[in-house]
Amino acid sequence: MLEKSHKYITCSTCVGRKSSLLGSLCEDEIDHMNDHKACNYYKKHQSLFLEGSFPRGVFCINAGMVKIFQRGDEGKEQIIHIAKAGEMVGFRSMFSEIPYKVTAETLEESNICFIGKDDFLNMMDANPVLRNGIIKELSRELADRADFITNMAQKSVRERLAFTMIILLDIYEKEPINLSREDLANFVGTATETLIRLLKDFKEEGIIEVQTRKISIINKEKLFSIAGK
Amino acid sequence: MLEKSHKYITCSTCVGRKSSLLGSLCEDEIDHMNDHKACNYYKKHQSLFLEGSFPRGVFCINAGMVKIFQRGDEGKEQIIHIAKAGEMVGFRSMFSEIPYKVTAETLEESNICFIGKDDFLNMMDANPVLRNGIIKELSRELADRADFITNMAQKSVRERLAFTMIILLDIYEKEPINLSREDLANFVGTATETLIRLLKDFKEEGIIEVQTRKISIINKEKLFSIAGK
DNA sequence: TGGAAAAAATGACCAATATCATATTTCAAA
DNA sequence: TTTGAAATATGATATTGGTCATTTTTTCCA
Numbered sequence: 268m269l270e271k272s273h274k275y276i277t278c279s280t281c282v283g284r285k286s287s288l289l290g291s292l293c294e295d296e297i298d299h300m301n302d303h304k305a306c307n308y309y310k311k312h313q314s315l316f317l318e319g320s321f322p323r324g325v326f327c328i329n330a331g332m333v334k335i336f337q338r339g340d341e342g343k344e345q346i347i348h349i350a351k352a353g354e355m356v357g358f359r360s361m362f363s364e365i366p367y368k369v370t371a372e373t374l375e376e377s378n379i380c381f382i383g384k385d386d387f388l389n390m391m392d393a394n395p396v397l398r399n400g401i402i403k404e405l406s407r408e409l410a411d412r413a414d415f416i417t418n419m420a421q422k423s424v425r426e427r428l429a430f431t432m433i434i435l436l437d438i439y440e441k442e443p444i445n446l447s448r449e450d451l452a453n454f455v456g457t458a459t460e461t462l463i464r465l466l467k468d469f470k471e472e473g474i475i476e477v478q479t480r481k482i483s484i485i486n487k488e489k490l491f492s493i494a495g496k
Numbered sequence: 497m498l499e500k501s502h503k504y505i506t507c508s509t510c511v512g513r514k515s516s517l518l519g520s521l522c523e524d525e526i527d528h529m530n531d532h533k534a535c536n537y538y539k540k541h542q543s544l545f546l547e548g549s550f551p552r553g554v555f556c557i558n559a560g561m562v563k564i565f566q567r568g569d570e571g572k573e574q575i576i577h578i579a580k581a582g583e584m585v586g587f588r589s590m591f592s593e594i595p596y597k598v599t600a601e602t603l604e605e606s607n608i609c610f611i612g613k614d615d616f617l618n619m620m621d622a623n624p625v626l627r628n629g630i631i632k633e634l635s636r637e638l639a640d641r642a643d644f645i646t647n648m649a650q651k652s653v654r655e656r657l658a659f660t661m662i663i664l665l666d667i668y669e670k671e672p673i674n675l676s677r678e679d680l681a682n683f684v685g686t687a688t689e690t691l692i693r694l695l696k697d698f699k700e701e702g703i704i705e706v707q708t709r710k711i712s713i714i715n716k717e718k719l720f721s722i723a724g725k
Numbered sequence: 726t727g728g729a730a731a732a733a734a735t736g737a738c739c740a741a742t743a744t745c746a747t748a749t750t751t752c753a754a755a
Numbered sequence: 756t757t758t759g760a761a762a763t764a765t766g767a768t769a770t771t772g773g774t775c776a777t778t779t780t781t782t783c784c785a
């Protein structure tokens with residue numbers, strides 16, 4: 268259970284911050300940010316922002332996980348990214364000055380801070396390291412999305428599932444993957460039924476272990492060879 | 497036919513530049529860039545850079561068109577983007593400091609200038625407008641790629657073809673689309689045969705007109721309604 | 726300008742995966 | 756602990772779109 272009061276979250280001690288884009292801030296900047304941020308406790312399935320709305324700032328995840336998705340024509344979600352503690356979300360649309368094209372929603376209870384647009388842009392102006400870090404991050408994500416597109420376009424659902432699980436392995440680290448079958452299907456880009464059948468195959472092939480919702484990967488090598496990496 | 501000698505291309509008169517990310521440069525900066533750029537004439541099907549190699553700078557397209565693609569496991573190309581006069585290519589990987597994940601290759605004869613990495617980064621440091629323009633551009637492209645992913649994941653090939661043609665309409669403007677069936681298939685993410693069959697359907701439905709290679713869109717509305725926008 | 730090579734087109738067939746229907750399990754609230 | 760709803764699972768079936776084989780057309784260049 269997370270601490271529901273947020274008065275204890277301070278930027279200077281935030282574990283996520285240090286390894287994030289905001290790791291380069293000096294003490295003054297951290298203090299300034301700390302004074303200007305607002306922290307919130309989010310329950311599971313709460314949204315940070317909605318597709319179509321205008322960005323007012325950025326969100327820093329102190330604890331928890333957030334799915335970033337788009338809704339297709341029939342309302343089916345396509346998950347684009349899953350963000351975890353230490354990551355910032357919502358800044359891409361803020362820079363592009365267009366409404367959000369994606370929705371961000373917690374996958375579990377989370378502590379998330381908010382920094383207003385002007386405060387954040389000022390920090391960027393004053394801090395070349397932060398600025399360059401952001402440019403680098405945006406560029407990396409573009410490269411990742413190119414891979415994502417090629418995978419979607421050219422690979423079978425089975426291969427895409429393997430690829431997605433490798434991504435999830437990175438996100439969940441030692442923890443078992445804890446996503447609904449539907450979310451998983453919406454990340455892979457397939458029907459929930461197809462996903463369930465493939466999970467069964469993977470289980471029978473000794474690639475994963477399943478405990479209802481939680482999926483542990485027990486044969487990484489096989490996963491990599493299926494994904495074709 | 498393009499002028500094969502490049503001595504006539506100067507940044508100050510470059511038509512593409514003015515509407516590009518480099519439109520904000522002051523006279524001094526333009527002169528500096530002009531002194532440090534190298535221009536080249538490229539034939540059709542020549543590459544600017546290859547997947548896996550390290551970026552040394554950025555390319556500015558003065559005239560012509562360039563396809564940006566990734567090669568999937570069986571060597572099949574997935575086109576991610578088509579860049580035209582006025583666009584810069586190659587800077588995304590340069591920022592992320594990882595090798596190119598994509599290959600850039602001319603679709604037709606082109607005049608393209610090159611600016612070295614250090615020169616370009618210095619220009620960026622000195623010019624906040626340029627810097628912010630690039631951040632904005634990267635963010636916009638991220639948003640576009642999210643759409644691309646959702647389309648790939650959730651739409652039929654027919655819908656994706658319509659969507660792709662809308663993108664191409666933007667690129668080719670008044671000109672008819674001039675791409676091989678294979679390139680078109682590799683942009684849509686389908687087999688060449690499937691693409692050819694769908695083009696035939698579109699022709700019979702009065703959406704496009706085809707003159708061997710060149711495709712003109714004669715019913716935009718229908719295209720939009722198929723793409724679901 | 727002819728001829729070879731590349732590109733485009735067409736047909737037949739099949740596999741992958743979506744869809745729809747229904748059953749079973751899990752979970753959380755009363 | 757029960758119970759109802761949501762999530763997961765399974766089966767049957769339909770369909771899209773990929774593959775392979777072949778033909779026709781276009782392009783390019785010697």
